[in-house]
Amino acid sequence: xxxxxxxxxxxxxxxxxxxxxxxxxxxxxxxxxxxxxxxxxxxxxxxxxxxxxxxxxxxxxxxxxxxxxxxxxxxxxxxxxxxxxxxxxxxxxxxxxxxxxxxxxxxxxxxxxxxxxxxxxxxxxxxxxxxxxxxxxxxxxxxxxxxxxxxxxxxxxxxxxxxxxxxxxxxxxxx
Amino acid sequence: xxxxxxxxxxxxxxxxxxxxxxxxxxxxxxxxxxxxxxxxxxxxxxxxxxxxxxxxxxxxxxxxxxxxxxxxxxxxxxxxxxxxxxxxxxxxxxxxxxxxxxxxxxxxxxxxxxxxxxxxxxxxxxxxxxxxxxxxxxxxxxxxxxxxxxxxxxxxxxxxxxxxxxxxxxxxxxxxxxxxxxxxxxxxxxxxxxxxxxxxxxxxxxxxxxxxxxxxxxxxxxxxxxxxxxxxxxxxxxxxxxxxxxxxxxxxxxxxxxxxxxxxxxxxxxxxxxxxxxxxxxxxxxxxxxxxxxxxxxxxxxxxxxxxxxxxxxxxxxxxxxxxxxxxxxxxxxxxxxxxxxxxxxxxxxxxxxxxxxxxxxxxxxxxxxxxxxxxxxxxxxxxxxxxxxxxxxxxxxxxxxxxxxxxxxxxxxxxxxxxxxxxxxxxxxxxxxxxxxxxxxxxxxxxxxxxxxxxxxxxxxxxxxxxxxxxxxxxxxxxxxxxxxxxxxxxxxxxxxxxxxxxxxxxxxxxxxxxxxxxxxxxxxxxxxxxxxxxxxxxxxxxxxxxxxxxxxxxxxxxxxxxxxxxxxxxxxxxxxxxxxxxxxxxxxxxxxxxxxxxxxxxxxxxxxxxxxxxxxxxxxxxxxxxxxxxxxxxxxxxxxxxxxxxxxxxx
Numbered sequence: 061x062x063x064x065x066x067x068x069x070x071x072x073x074x075x076x077x078x079x080x081x082x083x084x085x086x087x088x089x090x091x092x093x094x095x096x097x098x099x100x101x102x103x104x105x106x107x108x109x110x111x112x113x114x115x116x117x118x119x120x121x122x123x124x125x126x127x128x129x130x131x132x133x134x135x136x137x138x139x140x141x142x143x144x145x146x147x148x149x150x151x152x153x154x155x156x157x158x159x160x161x162x163x164x165x166x167x168x169x170x171x172x173x174x175x176x177x178x179x180x181x182x183x184x185x186x187x188x189x190x191x192x193x194x195x196x197x198x199x200x201x202x203x204x205x206x207x208x209x210x211x212x213x214x215x216x217x218x219x220x221x222x223x224x225x226x227x228x229x230x231x232x233x234x235x
Numbered sequence: 236x237x238x239x240x241x242x243x244x245x246x247x248x249x250x251x252x253x254x255x256x257x258x259x260x261x262x263x264x265x266x267x268x269x270x271x272x273x274x275x276x277x278x279x280x281x282x283x284x285x286x287x288x289x290x291x292x293x294x295x296x297x298x299x300x301x302x303x304x305x306x307x308x309x310x311x312x313x314x315x316x317x318x319x320x321x322x323x324x325x326x327x328x329x330x331x332x333x334x335x336x337x338x339x340x341x342x343x344x345x346x347x348x349x350x351x352x353x354x355x356x357x358x359x360x361x362x363x364x365x366x367x368x369x370x371x372x373x374x375x376x377x378x379x380x381x382x383x384x385x386x387x388x389x390x391x392x393x394x395x396x397x398x399x400x401x402x403x404x405x406x407x408x409x410x411x412x413x414x415x416x417x418x419x420x421x422x423x424x425x426x427x428x429x430x431x432x433x434x435x436x437x438x439x440x441x442x443x444x445x446x447x448x449x450x451x452x453x454x455x456x457x458x459x460x461x462x463x464x465x466x467x468x469x470x471x472x473x474x475x476x477x478x479x480x481x482x483x484x485x486x487x488x489x490x491x492x493x494x495x496x497x498x499x500x501x502x503x504x505x506x507x508x509x510x511x512x513x514x515x516x517x518x519x520x521x522x523x524x525x526x527x528x529x530x531x532x533x534x535x536x537x538x539x540x541x542x543x544x545x546x547x548x549x550x551x552x553x554x555x556x557x558x559x560x561x562x563x564x565x566x567x568x569x570x571x572x573x574x575x576x577x578x579x580x581x582x583x584x585x586x587x588x589x590x591x592x593x594x595x596x597x598x599x600x601x602x603x604x605x606x607x608x609x610x611x612x613x614x615x616x617x618x619x620x621x622x623x624x625x626x627x628x629x630x631x632x633x634x635x636x637x638x639x640x641x642x643x644x645x646x647x648x649x650x651x652x653x654x655x656x657x658x659x660x661x662x663x664x665x666x667x668x669x670x671x672x673x674x675x676x677x678x679x680x681x682x683x684x685x686x687x688x689x690x691x692x693x694x695x696x697x698x699x700x701x702x703x704x705x706x707x708x709x710x711x712x713x714x715x716x717x718x719x720x721x722x723x724x725x726x727x728x729x730x731x732x733x734x735x736x737x738x739x740x741x742x743x744x745x746x747x748x749x750x751x752x753x754x755x756x757x758x759x760x761x762x763x764x765x766x767x768x769x770x771x772x773x774x775x776x777x778x779x780x781x782x783x784x785x786x787x788x789x790x791x792x793x794x795x796x797x798x799x800x801x802x803x804x805x806x807x808x809x810x811x812x813x814x815x816x817x818x819x820x821x822x823x824x825x826x827x828x829x830x831x832x833x834x835x836x837x838x839x840x841x842x843x844x845x846x847x848x849x850x851x852x853x854x855x856x857x858x859x860x861x862x863x864x865x866x867x868x869x870x871x872x873x874x875x876x877x878x879x880x881x882x883x884x885x886x887x888x
Contacts, residue, residue, distance in 0.1 A: 103698060103713050
């Protein structure tokens with residue numbers, strides 16, 4: 061099984077797209093209408109300073125119904141899912157949820173998933189983990205290995221074929 | 236006995252007529268059993284409509300009237316007067332609501348007409364069983380209770396006292412003055428708060444008609460409109476206020492002097508256990524804080540308590556006990572004010588962790604010349620002059636996770652602070668304001684906002700996500716939606732403008748008074764537009780921020796309004812009581828006492844001799860609780876008897 065299966069997304073698009081569209085529409089009507097553009101989300105956005113993500117603008121565009129523009133924009137992939145906007149929004153708008161839905165819709169539309177995302181999925185498929193952390197560096201700049209700390213080696217999926225099938229199924233369902 | 240019933244159907248212009256076939260309904264009603272005459276008219280509530288009813292009563296010798304019109308909440312009073320003028324007992328009137336519950340609610344005219352027929356049919360069925368009732372009267376006690384000695388309570392007390400009524404003004408703190416006394420200046424005119432408030436405080440204290448109870452709580456309220464019994468609990472202040480001259484020797488002598496946090500300065504200043512809240516306090520009497528006083532907490536303060544030794548008047552009295560005073564009043568005005576939201580609820584702004592993150596009220600005390608810094612702007616952490624001050628508005632306000640409402644004074648109070656800080660600190664200080672929207676809606680407010688815009692203020696339109704405190708240096712990132720840029724603001728002092736919330740004990744207090752609260756916790760007015768000072772308890776009125784956030788202007792207007800509403804009651808010698816209340820069938824009553832338990836108005840009691848439950852007509856509000864609870868059907872609601880209601884149900888089905 062390879063990553064490319066996910067990004068090509070040949071079959072079952074119609075149904076998924078409908079579902080995601082409905083989710084977006086729900087977010088648009090139930091959530092984004094209440095945003096009063098205080099931009100508290102953008103003030104604290106971890107992806108704003110370097111990557112210029114403006115969550116409040118995403119919400120405003122969604123409110124105006126410009127979904128296609130958003131889906132085709134690369135900026136939606138810069139969200140780091142830190143959930144600060146979710147925690148601190150005074151109107152319970154949670155731009156992060158809107159960004160999730162937009163990303164899902166982009167994939168359902170056949171847009172290419174950016175490399176960092178696929179790398180994470182690759183790591184999950186092979187290791188069952190987002191990152192394979194074998195070493196760490198302390199405050200004193202000393203590098204320590206897992207073994208040095210007496211930690212057991214990282215476990216790997218026992219039946220990797222079944223595991224990968226299960227993860228892919230989950231990934232597709234989530235979209 | 237057969238009754239002679241008249242049915243009168245109102246078109247209400249087209250409100251009813253467009254969805255109900257009024258002619259068909261009139262024709263239908265005329266054939267109902269007991270109905271002598273059935274008429275319709277375009278506006279039954281008009282003078283001409285009233286004459287239609289009165290003439291028909293005379294012509295057909297009617298003794299029961301059914302009117303099919305709008306809700307009884309709208310015009311029951313009007314029509315009661317009409318039928319009484321016509322010569323029929325006003326309680327032999329039944330209203331069928333064919334507007335709110337029929338024509339407005341449905342679109343199919345045919346079906347709506349059928350429903351209107353059913354409603355009229357059931358009203359006629361009830362009319363057959365209705366009894367003539369007469370109103371009784373109760374004497375009114377021409378005295379008032381005002382709870383809360385802030386600007387609202389003071390204004391209401393003064394108005395009533397000047398109207399000639401005796402007023403008992405009860406204040407929880409040792410001094411009257413409330414929140415306004417904590418303010419330095421008031422927007423938009425920049426009047427000195429003390430200069431305009433202190434004369435009113437003095438006037439209230441010295442007024443022949445006002446009796447002041449400071450450092451006192453309301454323990455209990457019983458009774459109803461015109462005749463309330465109030466228990467006032469006077470807390471011991473351990474100072475005989477008749478002897479105390481306010482010289483302050485006790486506070487000077489107190490061994491805890493400068494060691495107790497002063498709540499009037501919101502903890503920014505210190506006081507002793509013997510203290511005066513602020514120099515202009517009214518009454519100008521010292522208080523000994525029983526929570527801190529060494530003698531009261533440990534039983535020992537040196538050989539003799541220092542304050543006692545210092546007081547030449549021998550006013551200190553540690554034997555003072557709590558005292559309950561009972562007063563009877565005809566009306567009550569509640570003006571208990573507000574609290575500020577504790578901004579640590581919005582944890583990301585760091586109020587709990589940074590000394591230099593303060594609230595707007597704390598800033599008010601820093602600016603005030605009678606405040607802890609004597610009006611010098613010094614930051615709390617190091618007592619240095621700040622070079623940069625940043626305001627964050629809407630902290631917890633307009634926030635679905637905290638307070639959904641607007642505090643209505645935050646914008647203006649922050650703008651006022653900007654003005655006063657520029658005045659005090661000149662151009663040396665950088666002032667930043669992070670706002671969501673500036674709401675300058677009052678008279679002269681927008682002009683004030685313009686003035687402040689000219690004062691070199693950095694206005695950022697947006698909310699910061701967090702205030703960082705890195706080794707005492709405060710920074711915040713603010714995305715300004717006007718420039719679409721993210722700015723980093725490094726600042727010395729952050730002023731949070733927190734939401735206005737109901738008093739911390741508002742729920743418990745509302746229960747003592749039998750008052751209702753709105754969803755936000757503030758006390759609920761009887762009608763948001765037309766009865767903003769009335770409550771659902773007759774004879775009780777609300778004024779100021781206990782009803783909802785408002786500025787001083789609105790508070791004073793509302794207080795005068797509430798006083799005027801109360802005076803309407805107090806100026807009457809006696810009041811008519813609506814007879815639609817509970818009564819008891821003495822033959823059936825077993826004296827079980829369940830009605831006494833369920834009554835929320837303390838209107839039910841037991842005659843111990845006859846073992847029959849009684850109803851106090853003056854207290855009963857006609858809620859029907861005891862009627863539903865009575866296991867033997869002995870409690871009945873006048874003109875809402877089970878027989879009458881079942882008859883209506885039978886006819887409707």
